[in-house]
Amino acid sequence: MISLQQNQDLVVFSDHKILPHIDNNGQSIYSILYNNGTYPLWLINKIINDDSENKKYNFTISSFINNNKFMKQVIKTSSDLKVDFVDLTLSLQSTNLPTIIENKFKHITKKEGNVLVLEQPELLLSSMENLTTTNLFQQFINNLLLDKFQHLIIVSNIDFYSSYINSFHQYQYTSYYQSLQYKSDVLFNVKPLRTGFAKDISGTLTITKGGADSSHFAGKTKVVENEYFFFVNKDGSVKLFY
Amino acid sequence: MALGTHNSTVLLKRAFSLKETTPLVLVLDTLLQTATSSILSEFKQNNKALNVIYVGFDNVNNKPAYSDFLVKGFAFIDTKGKTFETKYGKLIQLVNGKCDATKHNLIIMDNINYIENEFILDFINSLSSVQNYDLANSREELVNNKTLLTVYHKDNVDYEKFQEVSNASFENSLFPNTLQLLTASANIMLDINPVITDNKFVDDEEDVDNNLSKFHIPRGFNNKTNYQLELTHKRKSGRVTTFKFIVDSEKHEYIDDTKVIKVENPFGNNDISEFDGMTTFNLKSTDKQKKAKENVELPFMEAQQFTSGGAIVYEFEKDDDYDEEDPFEDPF
Numbered sequence: 036m037i038s039l040q041q042n043q044d045l046v047v048f049s050d051h052k053i054l055p056h057i058d059n060n061g062q063s064i065y066s067i068l069y070n071n072g073t074y075p076l077w078l079i080n081k082i083i084n085d086d087s088e089n090k091k092y093n094f095t096i097s098s099f100i101n102n103n104k105f106m107k108q109v110i111k112t113s114s115d116l117k118v119d120f121v122d123l124t125l126s127l128q129s130t131n132l133p134t135i136i137e138n139k140f141k142h143i144t145k146k147e148g149n150v151l152v153l154e155q156p157e158l159l160l161s162s163m164e165n166l167t168t169t170n171l172f173q174q175f176i177n178n179l180l181l182d183k184f185q186h187l188i189i190v191s192n193i194d195f196y197s198s199y200i201n202s203f204h205q206y207q208y209t210s211y212y213q214s215l216q217y218k219s220d221v222l223f224n225v226k227p228l229r230t231g232f233a234k235d236i237s238g239t240l241t242i243t244k245g246g247a248d249s250s251h252f253a254g255k256t257k258v259v260e261n262e263y264f265f266f267v268n269k270d271g272s273v274k275l276f277y
Numbered sequence: 278m279a280l281g282t283h284n285s286t287v288l289l290k291r292a293f294s295l296k297e298t299t300p301l302v303l304v305l306d307t308l309l310q311t312a313t314s315s316i317l318s319e320f321k322q323n324n325k326a327l328n329v330i331y332v333g334f335d336n337v338n339n340k341p342a343y344s345d346f347l348v349k350g351f352a353f354i355d356t357k358g359k360t361f362e363t364k365y366g367k368l369i370q371l372v373n374g375k376c377d378a379t380k381h382n383l384i385i386m387d388n389i390n391y392i393e394n395e396f397i398l399d400f401i402n403s404l405s406s407v408q409n410y411d412l413a414n415s416r417e418e419l420v421n422n423k424t425l426l427t428v429y430h431k432d433n434v435d436y437e438k439f440q441e442v443s444n445a446s447f448e449n450s451l452f453p454n455t456l457q458l459l460t461a462s463a464n465i466m467l468d469i470n471p472v473i474t475d476n477k478f479v480d481d482e483e484d485v486d487n488n489l490s491k492f493h494i495p496r497g498f499n500n501k502t503n504y505q506l507e508l509t510h511k512r513k514s515g516r517v518t519t520f521k522f523i524v525d526s527e528k529h530e531y532i533d534d535t536k537v538i539k540v541e542n543p544f545g546n547n548d549i550s551e552f553d554g555m556t557t558f559n560l561k562s563t564d565k566q567k568k569a570k571e572n573v574e575l576p577f578m579e580a581q582q583f584t585s586g587g588a589i590v591y592e593f594e595k596d597d598d599y600d601e602e603d604p605f606e607d608p609f
Binding site: 060062178193198202205209210213214216218222241243245248249250251 | 308311313314317334337338340341342343349351354388390391432433435436439441489490491492493494495496497498499
């Protein structure tokens with residue numbers, strides 16, 4: 036069955052690009068949201084590798100949940116791409132957000148063309164005492180965008196989202212995900228199959244326009260909203276189809 | 278007297294060009310229809326002479342096309358500050374410095390949820406119109422060339438009490454929440470929502486809620502060209518009027534939607550087109566017939582004029598017997 040389906044290219048913008056083209060002072064935020072069981076490593080690989088002009092960008096991969104050893108194994112890039120790994124797993128013990136940036140991203144001096152893949156920064160909401168979403172964005176994520184990176188790809192697990200809030204932490208998590216929607220230019224929602232399991236489909240990937248103002252994108256490029264089925268083969272290769 | 282529908286669009290345009298005086302313009306948005314990507318562009322569009330200062334918290338580096346200045350709000354806040362002055366003093370000073378004395382200034386605060394509940398009123402007061410004390414004439418002068426606009430995300434209103442760690446005392450106190458403070462201050466409120474019925478990717482509102490409860494955002498939202506706007510305007514007299522519009526922010530068109538929302542007869546709006554071809558009667562009436570119908574003066578109209586008061590007039594007739602005792606009188 037699956038062999039009959041035409042493999043589709045991942046398209047984010049109307050000019051068939053995946054990474055955005057914006058002027059030197061601009062920024063962009065992508066959010067990749069997934070549920071347990073659909074950890075979207077393949078999508079991160081696809082975004083980094085499949086863009087036709089990816090050699091213009093400097094990539095940094097940082098994760099709060101997986102260490103460098105693991106990330107270096109699973110993020111497979113061609114040798115001519117500039118990819119750097121910054122391990123943030125131990126930063127969960129930090130008590131001060133600005134020091135994380137100072138210590139871990141000291142080597143980055145200018146932001147032009149820098150792309151950061153940031154995995155699960157929301158874990159800081161649990162690990163750091165009394166941290167609010169407001170402070171997480173103001174003191175950490177916004178500061179990364181201010182002088183270190185131009186493009187941010189935030190990978191978050193939305194199983195902590197709850198539409199009924201009963202505690203301080205639940206409020207922080209929920210408003211964190213909502214803030215992502217308000218700030219993002221593009222949202223990637225990786226969902227498991229509703230029926231549970233199928234031999235030839237692993238889940239669906241929905242690309243939607245985020246809530247941010249889109250007037251900063253060069254030309255008249257627009258986000259193409261789309262929904263793909265995806266299937267992860269045993270060898271790790273991924274097929275996208277309608 | 279109800280305002281005619283043609284006045285509502287005029288009022289909306291006056292609101293957009295900031296001709297109506299208000300200390301605060303409040304914009305309410307949701308996840309599915311954000312203000313940044315839609316309605317905020319209408320102000321500059323309707324009044325090109327405005328000096329728009331965008332104070333970005335949600336947005337760090339991108340200066341929106343509809344603004345003249347971008348102030349990176351979060352970078353000028355002293356997070357260790359305990360009082361309003363120490364925490365936000367620098368930001369307020371910076372924003373006020375960007376104001377142009379020769380133009381009308383619009384300060385867009387996107388979004389107000391970043392300011393703590395206890396500081397909201399201070400914040401509004403320090404950024405809306407300033408009172409300058411005029412020494413020469415020894416009187417207070419209201420400098421009226423500034424309008425503050427705040428964006429408020431209305432997703433978590435019910436749960437706002439969980440916003441801060443020290444909410445234990447707040448929860449018990451009767452201090453109003455942020456939305457209540459803002460609605461009390463604003464004379465113009467613009468509430469935007471997506472038009473769910475026009476979205477082909479979702480079935481109905483229930484379907485949308487279902488998706489949102491798992492934080493799966495459906496396609497087709499954050500639509501710039503077709504969204505609903507509810508304008509609430511408070512006058513000095515205290516009268517509050519509300520209008521609904523369908524707005525297209527690309528063509529900058531506003532269509533009054535109030536008529537459709539207000540259902541005048543219990544069978545829906547007077548639309549009988551659904552009976553087409555189902556009856557042998559002609560249920561329709563032409564415009565001419567409708568006009569004629571409206572002009573007919575009904576006999577009871579005269580009776581509605583209460584000029585003579587409501588006296589009961591009883592005339593004694595010859596067969597009536599006059600009774601001294603009242604049969605319904607209280608026996609005690």
